[in-house]
Amino acid sequence: MTTIGLILCRIGLHRWGRKRGYDEYSSNVIEWEQRCERCGKKKRWVEVKRDRRR
Numbered sequence: 001m002t003t004i005g006l007i008l009c010r011i012g013l014h015r016w017g018r019k020r021g022y023d024e025y026s027s028n029v030i031e032w033e034q035r036c037e038r039c040g041k042k043k044r045w046v047e048v049k050r051d052r053r054r
């Protein structure tokens, strides 16, 4: 782990790794989670699925 990397994390410039999605069939949103490879911080957000009604 480099010092410069930690500084970047401190100011909010994380190095986000692969995002993982939790797609529950019954819900109409996908819950995404991404983790910083340097400090391990997680961020989560939800995305509304596309309307499948036809």
Ligand SMILES: [Zn+2]
Residues within 6 Å of the ligand: 009, 013, 014, 015, 036, 037, 038, 039, 040, 041
């Ligand atoms: Zn970070």
